[in-house]
Amino acid sequence: MEIKLLRRKEIDKVKWNSCVHYATNGNIFGYMWYLDHIAKDWDALVEGDYESVFPLVWKERRFSGRDLHQPRLIRELGVYSIHVLSKPRVQRFLQAIPEEYRSIDIALNEQNPVPEGLPFQAEEQTNHQLFLNRPYEELADGFSRGLLEQLQKAEDAGLALSSNVKPEQIAAFYQEHLPRRAQDEEVFHGMQRVMYNALHRGWGFASTVLRPGDAAVLAVNFFLFSHGKVVSFMPVASAEGEEAGALPHLFNGLIRQHAGRPAILDFNASVPTAVAEGFGARPNPFFRLRKKAGALGWW
Template sequence: MDIRFIPQAEIDKQLYNSCVHFATNGSLYGYDWYLNATAKEWDLLVEGDNYVSAMPLPRTTNWIGRTQLTQPVLVPDLAVYSVKPLSPKRIQAFWDAVPEEYRGGGLTVEPASVPKNAGRFEVTTAVGDALFLNKSYEEITDDFPSTYYEQLARAERADLLPVPALKPEAYADFWLSVHGKSVDNEWKYHAMQRLMYQVLHRSWGNAAGIQTRDGQLLAVSFNVYSHNRIFPLFRAESKAGGDAGAMTLLNDTLLRSHANRSLKIASEALYQRSR
């Protein structure tokens, strides 16, 4: 199996993004622009001249100069992306091909990309179930708990409304106000805006929100559409929003508008059925 190491500066972006796009296990998180905004430093393992399979290697270097695999912030999972069958042999070959200068560390990857022998790395399997939307709203919500409907009743009593339009800056400001200022959250604040503008540039998603009649923002979710999935990113709900059932109403609005479509909500960003 011809697996080659390619440093970040030499990656053919078109070939790599094509691999992620058409891979049987492709994901929003694998695109080069997503990794550039989150991992910053990353290299690549590829199979074949045309990148039929590819494994991104996000890395950090510690104070003694030791390079290690590091899961990027805002990236729930990565993978060995491939348009070929994801056989255990292919997956193991990629992990075995990680250069020796990667001394340790680890990644969280989707289940099919977990090797039998992780060697010097710590490999975590991404978990979660997908919510399929290819049926009626009533069928989708049939087994939801009573708390879900209680939250919807709260939202109805509060007379909440969807947000007509929300710019990335306003979205990020609300997210930061909910999660609080810190060094990590300040970095996320700026990274989120870069990612949202990348998505909007491609017309792949939109910012959704819930507000009061007087315009007070209560809950937000940036929804991205990729690989027949909905990725609800960077969600946030204020305390007032939680008391009024705002996030549940936001979730319910998404379900009602996407029922009977061949989509699912990504397992790493599961729809919240109840509080």
């Protein structure tokens, strides 16, 4: 099992994307176009002829060198492979991380088992997913009472759904109503690049909730298609929208549209747990690994 370090400029784009596409655990975050638009600097560990790949997103520190980090618009990365993702395979990749990356703060994807006895902190985090391969009526039977009350409130208010919105309008709404999260210019522009690229590929669509009468926007989201999943990218509601149940109404519209199809709604850990659980979504754990600069070696 040969693992080599490749700089971004050395990576074969076709082979890389092919590995992520056909990996048993592929997701939207691993494609080169997504990484290039969100991760300013990244290298990679590659097994053999791109049988397995592991993106290494880094940033340069003024005095301490390069650190591996997890960009805000990428929930998880880790090892992508066409092989079975056993603990030994993941361990070999973790061992192969060069020492030039001084500290580590990365999230492994949901199918990366974490080997025991590693000299860094492993923190379990939770995403939620809802399988949509049943009729809507059956899915709705799993909705919580509180969620049903919110959906009824939205229906009584006459909230309308629309997809007629541009990425820059979604980003501006996001920046207005979640200013602390969108204050980073790289994030603000990165989210727009991802949305436009997804639209160009036919891999995504926008959704908004409008107030009746004046059609004022109360909530927005953008959904990404990848590997049999519909991924919630950037949901946000205004204060009025939260009161009116706009985000639950938005997700319910998507569930109605895709119910009965072999797809999974991936809440992408960006929706409050209570909302995801209210729809009957299942918890789906993944792990964040941290290692401080100057800590003992890997093994």
